[in-house]
Amino acid sequence: MEHLVIIGNGISGITTARHVRKRSNMKITVISKETQYFFSRTALMYIYMGHMKFEHTKPYEDSFWEKNRINLIYSYVTDVDVDTKTVFLEDGRTLQYDKLVIATGSKSNKFGWPGQDLPGVQGFYSYQDVLLLEENTRNIQHAVIVGGGLIGIEMAEMLHTRNIPVTFLVREQYYWDNILPQEEARLVSRHIVEHGMEIRFKTNLKEILPGEDGRVRAVVTEFGEEIPCQLVALTPGVHPNIDLASKTKIATNRGVLVNEYLETNIPDVYACGDCAEIVVEREERHRIEQLWYTGKLQGMALAKTICGERTRYDRGIWFNSAKFLDIEYQTYGFVSNVPREGEESFYWEHPDGKHAIRIVYNTENRAVVGMNFFGIRMRHPVCEQWIKEQKKVEYVVSNLREANFDPEFYTHYEKDILRAFNQMYHTNLTLNQKSQKLFSLFSR
């Protein structure tokens, strides 16, 4: 029986294992050192906030793995010899594989700041980081978060629930405006401030200072200001974890280099998920995709390949979602922070500053290329379809109701959005009301 060995039990490694099991009888072993069982990394924040316990973040019951004959090993892989197809574990054990998948995920970025390794300074990626944070935030007065991305704002929210005052150092002019257009970046920034958090824009970290006890005492910004704190959370993004792969003959660059079939330079060795750097033909930039759904899709594609149907990974129409404190965010297609050439966008924001929509379209043919939504839930399949079918922006604003996914009885904004659109473009569009449902008869 063929033996498939997967290193890393995150979403990409585990999805590979599950889908290989659906298609084949081969022996499957998953090795990982973070936790015994697969858990949801995206839920780490909820453990610290007390919304869930660790056990709730496990998407499958512990008995699932044995039932599906997926063999789990809780250990660290120290080396791989691709010539003899051998995996070496830290406890001295070795495993022979026929096929190998590297799914080692990411590591938190650190940019060489003085003091970045002091006790009380940490990133937030792993389950161990949650435990460490619990230790690091015991009886502290103030915390500083460095880096204004998605993990940064999650940490701000986490600390906020423990009543720990937070100062947020953000390099950009507004929160995450290297990704979000100005209006959206401001919307989120306002919401952060509204929560009583202190946010410093255009502020870089210079160094982290130790106190007498050797733990962090303060940070110094590049303006020379010293901010006393007992915790520094470093959240300026992540990079592929190639600690293992770079020791072997497997080719690496920033990540483990793979083609669109997720194959590395070594036969029978594959990589997927956060750690993979995908070289796409005819595309200049390599793809490093650090999302939950891309990890899942890569795992699914790879499982097919491993089972003999060599399959090209295709992530489809891009999408993502997040939640900024209380404001939900969904994005579909491509919305860049500054308009790309040949593209324009329509933006509407509710006077309450918590609901907004942006539709980016091609100036010439008016086809929609991307959409941002804040505080309004939308149907993924419908939005995807619109972009795929290159629907015109006029069509989209007239049919927003069809895509609305808010709970029943919620206030609808389609009319306001359309009115704003009509005013701005001097059009006379009307709303297509086709998806009225019986139970939503009463909703406005």
Next chain:
Amino acid sequence: MKNVTHTNGKLPNMHKKSDIQILRWLGLLIFLLGFTVFTASIFLGHYQIDASTVQKASEYIPQEQVQLLNSLSGTRYASILEAIQGLENTLNPEHKLPSYQWNEYKFWIIKSAARGVLAENPSLFLLLTIGLGALGALLFILPGLTALPGIKNDGIFFRSITSKGLLGILLGGYLIAFYIILYWYPEYIVNLIILVDPVSEFLRNKAADRWFLYGFLYTVAVTVMGIRMFIKYRHNRYQLIRTGSVIFFQFGFAFMIPSILERFNQPSMDLKNAWPLNYTFFMDWNIKSLLNSGNLGIFLFLWGILLSFVIVPLFTYLFGKRWYCSWVCGCGGLAETLGDPFRQLSSKTLKAWRIERIMIYSVLVFAVVMTVLQISNFLSNGALFGSYTWRVNKAYSFFIGSIFAGVVGTGFYPLMGNRVWCRFGCPLAAIMGIVQKFKSRFVITTNGSQCISCGNCSTYCEMGIDVRWYAQRGQNIVRASCVGCGICAAVCPRGVLKLETTDPDKRYNVVLDDLIVEAMKTSEELNKAS
């Protein structure tokens, strides 16, 4: 946008926090005070058999008992325990009454004999107990308004009371004990029943019994904790309307209407209580009493049949069983309000699901068999299965009606979540579940591939449905047990879930993951295409 600049210096929120914390502590203190007085007042006062006792009790006990009681005139018992002991020793042995009758008499005699500060000032004590409790709870709850609206389940698994810690276990024990005493030993809590006498007199024009106390507490709990829901979910209109609905049905239908019917000496009935949750509906005494009380009685009888056999299935087809379970039902109303802080304690394991199916359908079979017996008994005027029916009724009402629905149903909130009865026992839920599963418009739609498997939905599902199992593979959720509370959709941080009604044939979608895998092109296909 000028507020998007630096907010250096002290943060306004941090000050506010501590003031609010003080208010919450004060609320908690007041609540505990009310709670303590409530519990302690059981032991207040003394018990005196005299002319006025005899006169009061004579309304509820037969003549020969009155005479016996007269012979005890002048006896004084210093405490409730002595009083019960005393009556047991003197009255009971002399009269070989069936125990249920004796229990009933005993209760009314002791209630009539109660003297002392509480018995003389029931209204004052009502304020000092349930009043203070409600006030304290509100003070504890209202500061929630100062936080920004949104899902704030912070610290739920750190708090002992909401995470099966010692406090949770103690609370469960208290509730269980309360139910056992209320159902089988009401004479120990006559003082608590006296508390609500003024309300009962006012509404029903008669003295309170234990069921009135129960109804009163129930309604207060649903209202106060309903206010908590209003605050907690003030950003979510589905939750607001649903909570308004359960408060309305508890207050109006379960509490006020039956009270008013009683005031006018009409057969009293909770108009929303459908068979087989209402398991006494087809008992011959109930049918007879309804049919013998004129037009209103006949209306109530026909309404009961219409509700149970037409409205329930029809509405469940149209809206899913949520229209009843989380909008109308009394058990559901308590679960959705008082029980909300405990929803995360339901078990999501496959094993629990298996046990659930075995248990709930067994109870349904039990209820149906009992009803068949009841109806044949009524039609044959007791000739068919006469005493047998009585015994089955008794077993059902003891094991299912009291122990399961009451003691376990509510007492286990802090131990197994707030829907133990609804999930494992309720036969009405079982029937609606079958309709919901096989022929209904209700579905929880999963939003494409947006799920990040975080687990909030499963954790906060009070019915123990592993919502994530479906959501993460892109599959809609159609489960018999779902009561449509909508909390999964509320807590989901990625907008993945939506309760909706749709074409019944379109509810069961495929597993989206499988579609995506199929759609991905193999190199062979790509070669062919190019």
